[in-house]
Amino acid sequence: MRAVRITRHGGPEVLQQADVAVPRPGVGEVLVRVVAAALNNTDLWTREGAYGRPGAPTTLSGWRGPIDFPRVQGADAAGRVAVVGAGVPADLVGRRVVVDPAVYDADGPDANPVGLMGSERDGGYAEYVTAPAERVHDMSDSPLTDDQLATLPTAYGTALGMIERGRLRAGETALVSGASGGVGLALVQLARARGARVVAVSSAPKAGAVREAGAHAVVDRAGDLVGQLRAAAPQGVDVGLDVVAGELVGAGLPLLREGGRWVIAGALGGYDVAFDVRRLYLHNAQVIGSAMHTPAHFALLADLARGGAVRPVVAATYPLDRAAQAQRDLARREHVGKLVLHP
Template identity: 40%
Template sequence: MTGVVLVGHGGFEKLEYRTDIPVPRPAAGEVLIRVAAAGINNTDINTRIGWYSKGVTTGTENGATQGFQSAQDADASWSGVPLSFPRIQGADCCGHIVAVGDGVAPERVGERVIVRNMLRCYVNYKPFECWTFGSECDGAFAQYAKAPSRETYKVECDWSDVELASIPCAYSTAEGMLHRAGVREGEHVVITGASGGVGSAAIPLAKRRGAFVTAIAGRDKAQQLLNLGADQVLPRGESIVAKLGKESIDVAIDVAAGPGFPELLDVLKKGGRYAVAGAIAGPIVELDVRTLYLKDLSFFGCTFQDDIVFENLVSYIERGEIRPLVAKTYPLNQIVEAQQDFLSKSRPGKLVLVIPNGESPACLN
């Protein structure tokens, strides 16, 4: 089959487009999916460049082209476990089931599905443990992928494959943050990195909960984020304390961290909540611990997701409560261009790879 293989941590040269990759065979409890589309995500880029290594102390963009010399392979994956190469990345998967392993109902063949990107089946559903699809196991940057049947969800809607492929990673991350922070109707929520995949997902997800949303993004993205449902947009890099005032918001949804972190705590009300699932602006921040305890703030680090998070997303789609913003699509062999555009932050919303159709593999004949 055709696919893109990651052969090691580093720059774009570590992504190899191949046409001779063996088609995976579904084991017991697994399904084989003919992939139709796969989204681009920061986690795929961070894994490629080794950004998760504690040897890296700057933002993603500093090593996005060539990787980080300071990264250590031993802790360069998001889970801290060394990655096995070659690896087919791709946390977002939309496609059709074409074969099933033992113990899976054959009636599943033909279903259009998305795969939960945080897989719990392979770790026996232990609390706060999971694999990432496309990291600890092969993912969606290929014509075929296998996944646990229990974590492969049929979705019935009028969306395109590209739209569905934009959901798993970014939308589950955003929904997971809102879920952990307990965002409620009438609360004021600030969302950083609001023009990116997770940030743009968090806007409509927070609005469906009845929140007032302040989005932080580049000035040129403001109208598009207002169209997504944001109540107001603040230009990235300007003082949010000056714009909003101290102790004015209930929840901060942060994927940026970096130098703007201290002000997020300043604008939180006493008893406010801070949820984080990324650090694209830099992982090392300045924290005055007195702000944390004197304001009775709650911090939520958000990687693991309760089962209900992905199940809720599927229900939101099927009830027509959300709709993704897809900025651009690319053929799979243009994955480098897609990642370059992603890193440029020139387009709000999701960038999605369209996977070429392949002939039926021998295991289906």
Template identity: 40%
Template sequence: MTLPKTMKAMVTMGHGDVDQMVLHTDWPRPDPKADEVLIRVGACGLNNTDVNTRSGWYSKTVTDATTGGAFEKVGEDDPTWGGAPLTFPRIQGADVCGEIVAVGPGVDAARIGERVITDGWLRAADAPNDMNKTGYFGSERDGGFAKYTTTPSRNALAIQSDLSDAELATFSCSYSTAEGMLTRAQVTATDTVLIPGASGGVGGALVQLAKRRGARVIAMASDAKHAGVETLGPDMILPRAPDDLRTALGAEKITVVADVVGGSYWPTLIDILERGGRYTCSGAIAGPLVDLDLRIFYLRDLTFTGSTVITPEVMPNLVRYIENGDIKPALSATYPLEELREAQIAFIAKEHAGNIVVTP
């Protein structure tokens, strides 16, 4: 197979607003190194990590909600998810679905032609469970907002599915994040899980994956997005931020809150947890700084778990769930790569319920 030497790519040139993403039509196509594969990208999902990394929101100098725009001050030492500076220019995008078209030394050539989705967590081969030795696809190395991308062979997971490339590109980040949260919180069929922001990519994944575990699920979303959330199968849907959450819940007893929202409503979520309840978090799109009454925390024997780096088995398990039809994509919109800026603006404005995908 003869491959082009250059490719179309949307390249992030530095931290800041969406104008930092620049389209190139003749960017050098990468070659797979040892133990790597070259993937022709069919589609790549958009997620909060892309937006927050580009804007520098992860820096402790930023205290605002996720805006997707430039911030007045971004710390030079901690502007990314891992707390270390990012090398620019960088091709972002972690959620790739595509086809392996070439392999590097040490990879079986029989993999060429495989349809794959990517595991975004770049682990040390000799220490896959060491969180301190992990990077992220589209952050610590170039990702999928391009026609071609390379990744370690172990991070390209073969998949057999009738779903489209765009549909499969919704799973990697959102669903692995959600499964990681539920795993950390040890959610089982005995739990009732409250999910703020259920209309988003991770929120919708939380609904489906918590239901898969047999839990009772209560979703929270703006009224305009209830119809979309309902298709995911929650047991109850509430407004985005009820004035009296306890009354809105009625007799429901919340044992787990699975949250990617944070913000000013956060104390209300903690206040309705049952004794011995668990709070698990993997985001703070409404604001990272919250008020915590430590008396509620310790007198109710609550457990808080942060969730970022997932365990190695999560993505292979998700592939199995997809192939078995246990979970379904929540694809809301598809944009051409040339319109990635517009896609991010729509994503930030929450114009769509579910996931947004770009195609090269």
């Protein structure tokens, strides 16, 4: 089969297409013929080795540690079950599925992700990928296209994990940073679907697309951000859904209402942050780290997708041999929505 792999950390030039053996599903696993594979920032950062390690933030590392090269990239995959391994019901063959890419630390619905397809195990930049049977979700009845299904795992899984960990409720006000990106747009859609009032931060040229996704108000990240946010949410913010971090954390915490929650799942603006700790303990506020999702979160996401409650935006598609160009385009951040490969 054709696959796009990395053999070392580096720029897009380290992506190499190769002919490799079709993987065999082990006990309790399935083989999925990949129809669509979405791109994410985690693909870029894994390729670059940008995640660092505890106590050594500049050390080259995959999502959770050293990568076993060569590694097939790609955290997101949707397709059809082609073969089942021992112990897996045969009626899964032919099913249209989306793959939960997380490797969890335990069994059970509330397990934490400690690994990821495309980093700790081979991913979806290939014609076939294996996955544990309990991590493939039957989407045969979903109204979403294969391309839309492929956008769900990382972006929408991360977004729903943030919303669940932040305990966002109907009627509350949510602030969404980086709202035109993959996770940001998912946060806007999911928070709106939950009944929250959504105040989004985006660049001015992309504000229309963010409003179309469901934001009640969009503020320009290049302007007086705090002033705009206070005007858009004069009563304060209940939950900050932040994929930017950096200076936004210190600026945003004073915007929280009593008992507010600030959830961080990215560091596009920088991982070294500073804030006034009094804004936490004097107002019973919380800063919450959120990495991906739990099995329970992903099951909820699958239910939403089956019912068509979310409608992912696909900005562009590419053949597999243009994976490097697709990653370059992703890094430029000139699009709104998701980029998708067709293996």
